Amino acid sequence: MSKQPSQTIGTDESTRSSNSLLSVSDLCTYFQTDEGVVKAVDGVSFDVQSGETVAIVGESGSGKTVTSESITRLFKSPPGFIPEGSIEFDGEEVNDMTVEELRTLRGGRVSHIFQNPQGALNPVYTIGWQLREAIELHQEVTKKEANEKAIELLTQVGIPEASARLGDYPHQLSGGMKQRVMIAIALACEPDLLIADEPTTALDVTIQAQILKLLKSLQEERDMAILFITHDLGVVAEVADRVVVMYAGKVMERGPVMEIFETPSHPYTRALLECLPSKGNLGGIPGSLPSPIDPPDGCRFASRCVFAQDECLEGPQPPAYEAGTADHVVSCIHYEPGGNPDIVLKSDATVSALDVDQMGVGGENR
Ligand SMILES: Nc1ncnc2c1ncn2[C@@H]1O[C@H](COP(=O)(O)OP(=O)(O)OP(=O)(O)O)[C@@H](O)[C@H]1O
Ligand code: SF4
Ligand SMILES: [Mg+2]
Structure with a gap:
């Protein structure tokens, strides 16, 4: 067995630094709609340290933008609201800030x-x-x-x-x-923290590369932290120090960029990597995200996961388990203490080999 999970981290707190510039803990951001409550962000935790770049990556609809807008409350409220969770910026709770304080924070630090x-x-x-x-x-x-x-x-x-x-x-x-x-x-x-939401997506590849280089050099000059939102893992490899992989409002995997690329551990991260253009799989991950209004029990990725088992369909999303190092966590049952992560890590199952119709598990296939 190549790696054993060393610890269960139910609250997800022990792996995270208390001296962070930004510390997001169990953040939930919901929207009241005529169809019901949209759980756009549903228990997300991560930190950003001064001077580093953290990338949030995930497919369209994962909750990346709503997470980033929650940091300075940019979303419209109502319908948006934060029922739970904490956002600390430089030790101050953003959720307790007045409208005036929020305005000073935005476009300020x-x-x-x-x-x-x-x-x-x-x-x-x-x-x-x-x-x-x-x-x-x-x-x-x-x-x-x-x-x-x-x-x-x-x-x-x-x-x-x-x-x-x-x-x-x-x-x-x-x-x-x-x-x-x-x-x-x-x-x-x-600013001490620059939040860049898909800043290069609308640009052609050459300009994209120039803008990424520019952001990197400005960051070095100013010791500024960057929270970089993207759906493109290729861009993540170029800009990030650490990565947060989001799916359907939840964090699936979080860790240093080298580890995420060298030992992608969550089945979703592995599927995303299989979809990089260099891998030749242009069809994307088969299946679609679950409804954010009535998400299924268990792991949110279950309906599209080639490693899913019956227990993946019950209870809450698996907690953040360590995957090798304390800084690298994975929300997947195969990493729980006593589990066998090699089922995922040593599998040569690729997204192209996925046949969702035959899996027989998860929302749309149950
Ligand atoms: N104002 C709103 N009212 C209702 N639902 C919303 C609202 N804003 C976002 N959502 C929903 O929240 C979920 C997450 O949206 P979000 O924009 O954060 O996704 P994203 O990961 O940034 O996707 P993309 O890559 O397409 O930008 C989606 O299901 C979206 O439809
Ligand atoms: S918890 Fe189950 S469904 Fe979710 S990623 Fe792990 S194996 Fe797949
Ligand atoms: Mg977005």
Whole structure:
């Protein structure tokens, strides 16, 4: 047997540092809808340390964006609400913050960049105006100083002849340039934590690589933490120090990036890796996510899991079990103490070999 799980961590607390910049514990974010309560995020825990990049990865609908929006309460409330859980930023409970305190946090010590810069930039103001506004909101500066700082920021994010571009409107810029402006605006407040939600998805591959390189160098210069949201494990390999793999509102696996790629331990992570373009499997993981309104008992991945057993269909989601190191945890019964993780780790079952119809377990196949 190659690896034995060493410890059960029911509350998932013992593996996580108490001195984190951001500490999310058992976070639940739900939405009240006409069809019922959507459990978009349903008991998620992870930490982010100063200066590191943590990537949240998972298929569409896993709850990545809602998790990231919960950190500064960006989601609309109602219908959104947080029934349980804690979000500590630099030791302060975000859930206890007033509207005013939240506003100071957002665009202050925590700043967001979004997937679609076209939607996030205001089309009726010049980029110079929008940058100066972001600078003046958080720093005591004169108009002249704000202008100088705007030019400095645009130069830092790689916009040539920055002073000449201040008078441009968003529609005059290419997609890559708009995303650079968004990054400059997000950096204007000198954040300790930058939350980047699919910041390169809308861009072509060359520009994508440039933006990722830019974020990395800005991070090193500023010792800034980044929470990077993506559905693309290829991007994770390039940017992250640690990874949180989410599925249907739950964390399936969490650990250092090297371990996740060298010893992917959760069946879902393994299936995601099988779907990388380099593996030639372009069809994705067979099956679909369970309903977030009425999720099934047991492991949320059961209906698509090639390693599922009867017990996977009962009770709550398996707790976070250690998979080799304390920093690497997996929510799967095969890693419980006395379990046999080799069933997963030594299997050559690949997602292409999955035949969901014949599995006979899980939601849609029960
Ligand atoms: N305002 C809302 N009202 C109801 N349901 C919502 C709302 N916002 C998100 N959801 C639901 O919450 C779940 C998680 O959504 P989320 O946007 O976080 O997924 P995601 O992982 O970011 O997906 P993608 O990769 O497509 O961006 C989905 O089922 C989504 O439909
Ligand atoms: S708990 Fe069961 S269904 Fe879930 S990943 Fe592990 S084997 Fe698969
Ligand atoms: Mg999203």
